[in-house]
Amino acid sequence: MANKDYTLNQEQVARFAKAMGHPARIAILGFLAKQTECYFGDIHEELPIAKATVSQHLKELKEAGLIQGEVETPKVKYCINRENWQLANKLFGEFFGQCVCKKESCCK
Amino acid sequence: MANKDYTLNQEQVARFAKAMGHPARIAILGFLAKQTECYFGDIHEELPIAKATVSQHLKELKEAGLIQGEVETPKVKYCINRENWQLANKLFGEFFGQCVCKKESCCK
DNA sequence: GTTATTGTTCGCAAATATACGAACAATAAT
DNA sequence: ATTATTGTTCGTATATTTGCGAACAATAAC
Numbered sequence: 180m181a182n183k184d185y186t187l188n189q190e191q192v193a194r195f196a197k198a199m200g201h202p203a204r205i206a207i208l209g210f211l212a213k214q215t216e217c218y219f220g221d222i223h224e225e226l227p228i229a230k231a232t233v234s235q236h237l238k239e240l241k242e243a244g245l246i247q248g249e250v251e252t253p254k255v256k257y258c259i260n261r262e263n264w265q266l267a268n269k270l271f272g273e274f275f276g277q278c279v280c281k282k283e284s285c286c287k
Numbered sequence: 288m289a290n291k292d293y294t295l296n297q298e299q300v301a302r303f304a305k306a307m308g309h310p311a312r313i314a315i316l317g318f319l320a321k322q323t324e325c326y327f328g329d330i331h332e333e334l335p336i337a338k339a340t341v342s343q344h345l346k347e348l349k350e351a352g353l354i355q356g357e358v359e360t361p362k363v364k365y366c367i368n369r370e371n372w373q374l375a376n377k378l379f380g381e382f383f384g385q386c387v388c389k390k391e392s393c394c395k
Numbered sequence: 396g397t398t399a400t401t402g403t404t405c406g407c408a409a410a411t412a413t414a415c416g417a418a419c420a421a422t423a424a425t
Numbered sequence: 426a427t428t429a430t431t432g433t434t435c436g437t438a439t440a441t442t443t444g445c446g447a448a449c450a451a452t453a454a455c
Binding site: 184185189190192193196197198199200201202203204205206208209212213214215227258259261264267268271272274275276277278279280 | 292293297298300301304305306307308309310311312313314316317320321322323335366367369372375376379380382383384385386387388
Binding site for chain 1: 442443444445446447451452453
């Protein structure tokens with residue numbers, strides 16, 4: 180084992196990836212990405228899961244920084260966190276772009 | 288709840304993302320992406336975890352299709368699965384690109 | 396003050412994920 | 426045949442994730 184520990188970049192990419200690692204959360208993000216109107220109820224209607232579960236997924240996405248929410252009593256409005264969305268886009272782009280295997284395979 | 292179920296695209300993105308949702312696996316992918324020589328021992332040396340755990344992470348990455356391995360007794364050579372790497376790159380690019388929040392925020 | 400609406404939080408159960416050491420498998424070297 | 430090298434698999438322990446219904450909170454409407 181070498182110098183141990185992971186870089187901040189690796190941790191950040193993994194954090195974003197982990198948040199995106201469930202179809203329901205991908206569906207939520209995709210839904211939010213396509214609009215500017217975005218209430219909890221609308222999101223819930225799009226998904227085949229209970230509202231408690233939806234709320235939990237939203238919480239995880241929020242903690243990962245990919246979305247944000249604001250209360251408009253009695254509703255709650257969610258949307259993409261634009262800044263972190265762009266950061267994630269950049270990090271994933273760099274991550275995939277670093278592969279030397281663009282033209283030739285490594286293994287056979 | 289609407290039409291239920293997730294699309295194949297959503298499932299695939301989530302599957303790739305889930306596989307990338309751990310710093311050790313991000314480190315492994317990053318390491319592999321930068322070379323054409325890539326034996327288990329080299330990967331293990333880069334990581335702060337036991338070989339059994341490394342082997343397990345490699346298995347997950349292989350099952351997700353992001354890497355592939357071939358035995359060169361007594362060693363095992365791993366590398367990026369070029370085809371799926373490019374697919375992942377494409378899917379993530381499209382995913383992040385679909386956001387309408389490129390120039391204006393949705394929420395305040 | 397009830398009642399209705401909209402979401403969140405709590406408590407729980409079941410399933411997965413993470414990590415490790417020990418045992419094992421396959422070959423090569425002695 | 427023993428021994429050494431390189432990884433995988435097994436068994437196990439612990440932690441996290443996923444999912445749900447029920448209870449709760451915050452307003453608004455009556």
